[in-house]
Amino acid sequence: MTMLTHDMNVRRLRSGLLIAVASATSFGLAGSLARGLMDAGWSAAAAVAVRVLVAAVVLLPIAVIQLRGEWQLLRRNAGLITAYGFLAVAGTQLAYFNAVRHMEVGVALLIEYTAPIAVIGWLWVRHRERPGITTVAGGLIGITGLILVIDLRSGLAASWVGIVWALAAMIGAAAYFVLSAQGDGTLPGTVLAAGGLLIGGLALLVAGAAGLVPLRFATNPVVFQDFTVTWWLPVLALGTVTAAFAYVSGIAATRLLGSRLASFVALFEVLAALSFAWVLLGEAPRLIQLLGGALILVGVVVVRRGELATADRQAQERAEISVAAAGTAEPSR
Known part of the structure; x- marks a missing residue:
């Protein structure tokens, strides 16, 4: 029984890790694509709003099919979906972009x-x-x-306003992992992602209309390192790959791994972002960043072993309690 539980835990962790790495890689592509759009005249908030709304449009038909007419699931999980949209989607993005208005991008990201x-x-x-x-x-x-990956050689040159916004972004990112692992198991991950993205995208549009963030769109060609594309190709990739797929796979990975381990595997996003920036923008990583990437890999492996050991210990304790309870139970007469 213990061996079977161990094998199931190993398979669950293996699947969760693969999905989590795919999600982090997809999220990592977003920065380079958005940078291309912003260089072509888009504002950051506009790129984010279009990204999440396109993802919502892609996921909504799938979410409706997965609901199978059980609309009460939406009512029962309305609080979770709303919190996910405001905190994990809109709140994190708004806080991060407000942070980089007052401090260095690398410091805010750290x-x-x-x-x-x-x-x-x-x-x-x-x-x-x-x-x-x-x-x-x-x-x-x-x-x-x-x-080491972020390589903050310039020091912490930031205002207190920027620090507060960056801390708010950190809380939003933490909320993403915690909320992704929640639910009673009846709400499909695609439904949670679609609802959250729709709410988050609409919240960003409202924030733009209120003047909290600038919304500026453009139809200029988007120039990358070795090629130029029409503007709608990066927009489509942002919505489908870096949002729709990334959020759904991220939710699935978090439900398999738990919010703690999933949040550490998500550190791969930084490594992926550096790689995509190298290919698309010509921003080659430095040696110290490569060393940092290696340490991220080591850290994730160590956390994985710690989580596996904890899961095995908990399973063994439950098995021992069950055996003890069965041994002390009196036979029915």
Whole structure:
């Protein structure tokens, strides 16, 4: 029984890790595509709004089919879907872009990607899920690698306003992992993603109309390192690959791995973003960034082993409790 549980845990972790890496890679492509659009005259908020709304349009038909007429699922999970749209989608993006208005992009990104630490803290305080020593060690290795990848040689030159916005983005990123793992198991991940993206996209449009963020669109050709494309190709890729697929696969991975491990595997997004920037924008990573990428890989592996050991220990404890309960139970008369 214990061996069967172990094998199921291993398969679950393996599938979750593959899906999580695919999700992180897809998210990592977004920066380079959006940079091309912004160089062609788009504002950052406009690129984000179009990205999430296109993704919502792509996912809505699939979500309707998966609901199978059970509209009560939407009512029962309305709070989760709304929180996901405002916090995990719109809130994170708005906070991040406001942060980079007041501080360096690399510093804002570093603060946002301390989200795994926030996830561990939340699970510890809220659910008494104290992380093991191996998980903590893997997290520290991954965060160290992230610092090297971002390569903050210019120091923390930022205003307090920028720091506050970046911390808000970190909270939004942590909310993405926590909310993705929630639900009673009856709400399909595609429905959660579609609803959240629709709410988040509409929230961004409202924020733009209110003047909170600039919304500027353009139809100029988009120029990358070695080629030029029409504007709608990056928009389509942003919506389908970096949003629709990325969010759905991210939710699936988080439900398989749990929010803690999934948040650390998501650090691959930074490594993927550097790779895509190298290919599409000609921004070659430095040696220190390659070293940081290696540390991120090591950190994720260490966290994985810590989570596997914890799952095995919990399964063994449950099995022992079940055996003890069966042994003490009196036969029925």
